[in-house]
Amino acid sequence: MKHAKLLVVNCVKRVSKSFSTSPFSLQRHYKILVVGAGSGGCSIAHKFSSKLKAGHVGIIEPSNDHFYQPMWTLVGAGMANLANSGKKMSKVIPKKADWLQTKAMAFDPDKCIVTLETGEQVHYDYLVMATGLQLNYDKIKGLPEGFNTDPSLCSVYDYNFVQKTLPAIQNFKGGNAIFTLPNTPIKCSGAPQQIMYLADEMWTEIGIRDKANIYYNSSLPVIFYVQKYADTLLQVLDRRSITVNYMRNLIEVKTYTREAIFQKLDSPREETESFKYDFLHVTPPMSTPDPVRESPLVDSTGFVDVDKETLQHVKYPNIFALGDCSNVPTSKTSAAAATQGGYLEKNLNAVMNGKQPFAKYDGYSSCPVITSRGKCILVEFNYDCLPLETFPFNQAKERRSMYLLKKNIIPQIYWHMMLRGLWNGPKFLRKVMHLGMDGPEKDYTHSKDIKGTN
The missing domain is CATH 3.50.50.60 (FAD/NAD(P)-binding domain)
Known part of the structure; x- marks a missing residue:
């Protein structure tokens, strides 16, 4: 000191x-x-x-x-x-x-x-x-300029590109729809899955889902690093007939032939794999x-x-x-x-004040994952990838209440409390909900074997 x-x-x-x-x-x-x-x-x-x-x-x-x-x-x-x-x-x-x-x-x-x-x-x-x-679309060959020429390209991570997303979903008539996750840390890690589930729901409603092959090409070896939530997400993916390709990192987009080139991260010889696409949602590398x-x-x-x-x-x-x-x-x-x-x-x-820092952050993070219009799972966990849930019920279950929390309540907390320095997370609320207990759930442990993203 x-x-x-x-x-x-x-x-x-x-x-x-x-x-x-x-x-x-x-x-x-x-x-x-x-x-x-x-x-x-x-x-x-x-x-x-x-x-x-x-x-x-x-x-x-x-x-x-x-x-x-x-x-x-x-x-x-x-x-x-x-x-x-x-x-x-x-x-x-x-x-x-x-x-x-x-x-x-x-x-x-x-x-x-x-x-x-x-x-x-x-x-x-x-x-x-x-x-x-910062968003590094330019680390992917063919981007960001590809967004200007190919209407089937979109991304919810950029102010301009998010405006292309709904038209791209609506104009999709069938074929390969690919959603990506890069091999860098990203913000809002649940967003790539959320937009995929919502697009799948929209294509089902308009009657073209049977003409679509939906792929989630992720650079990770798992779908989520917390087993409790991974179990639910794997059920959602299976129910929706969505194919997950793990250890695939997008490195190039060829808009003229509508090909997406992925590096196979599990290949010792740095092999690549090409996918034809009719719809492509890109989550950019970040730094x-x-x-x-x-x-x-x-x-x-x-x-x-x-x-x-x-x-x-x-x-x-x-x-x-x-x-x-x-x-x-x-x-x-x-x-x-x-x-x-x-x-x-x-x-x-x-x-x-001349003293040593004493408060110890436990790694708490949260990501409400919308799985459909009206349903959401509220993901909460700590450094050890153990669930650290606020509410006294199973938050891994898809619930309408969690959807309403995500859509209507959390934004109000953000604008009126967090930005003003009045919200330090739900720890106090969690203690009240759990009658003074504030520890993580012990029956779910981190597992590298889960097909599970974080």
């Missing part, structure tokens, strides 16, 4: 010495600098803006709009309006925080400096990384933004290197991270970011 205090003191000294030499009239210095105004960044900025004076918290975020992206699966299936999925960034960023509407381009954690796209160097005492992920991935803050995988329990950087004690950009080994969901926010707040407060 002495190292943390010394680092902050040195940062402040550097700032005071730099005023006269800076090309800017006055270099900005924040007690807390948050990089990224997604769900995690907004939540943390609100938490600390309410504690500190105006101007003590800065947020680096270039976007004009903030989107609740879990809704885009419903948009792609024609069950929600795209316009209702977003708000102006100015409406969700705390008023007491300074909004630096530009990109963070470089990080110097030894000097406590973040360099902006404008060239300005912003100084901080404490840094919170919440940049989220942290380039400036983050090229910074000294990341581990060998390119994600911000933090202690998985305290969320404090393993090398720089005045830096924390939460959400998708961190290397904590759990699914990248807004539910995980919300829960992490509560632990990060406690630990950053402790460090700011």
Whole structure:
């Protein structure tokens, strides 16, 4: 902790010495600098803006709009309006925080400096990384330009491409329909399956399902890493006659011949396999933004290197991270970011007061998986891939109540509580529902043998 205090003191000294030499009239210095105004960044900025004076918290975020992206699966299936999925960034960023509407381009954690796209160097005492992920469609040969020429190509992960999804589903007349999952960590890992189940339901309703061959080509060896939920999903796949091809990673799309080329990850000779497609939903490879991935803050995988329990950087004690950009080994969901926010707040407060971080995040993450219009399973689990369910009933069962929770209630919690720093996940609710018990279910264990994705 002495190292943390010394680092902050040195940062402040550097700032005071730099005023006269800076090309800017006055270099900005924040007690807390948050990089990224997604769900995690907004939540943390609100938490600390309410504690500190105006101007003590800065947020680096270039976007004009903030989107609740879990809704885009419903948009792609024609069950929600795209316009209702977003708000102006100015409406969700705390008023007491300074909004630096530009990109963070470089990080110097030894000097406590973040360099902006404008060239300005912003100084901080404490840094919170919440940049989220960038979509790397360009890592797939033939994309993203293929989306402009082939109407059967779509993706619910991009603002523009999600608008192609419903027309592509509606215009499908039969043949091969392929849904992909890449070999990188992704946000909202249940979305590729959800849009597949909803498309299958739509094709059944219009009477062309018997003309369709639906494939789920996943880079993973399993359908879900938590056995309890994998069992249900395998039943859904079997009931829907959907073929799953494991260890298949999309590397090229040939729109002129409508071929999708997949790398066979279980092949020692890097063999490929070609699929003809009449409909193709692409989940892109993802990574942290380039400036983050090229910074000294990341581990060998390119994600911000933090202690998985305290969320404090393993090398720089005045830096924390939460959400998708961190290397904590759990699914990248807004539910995980919300829960992490509560632990990060406690630990950053402790460090700011000269104490050791003490709150330990258990890896809680959640992903409501819609299996049809009106049915959903509520997936909740911890670092050990054990179910950590909020409600006192079997959440692996497809339920209408969980669908209504996903569609109507969770978005309200997101906009009105999480983004304002008022929601740290359902731990308290879980204790109440389970009469004070808060542990994971012990009768379901992690199994590499399950055909199960996480």
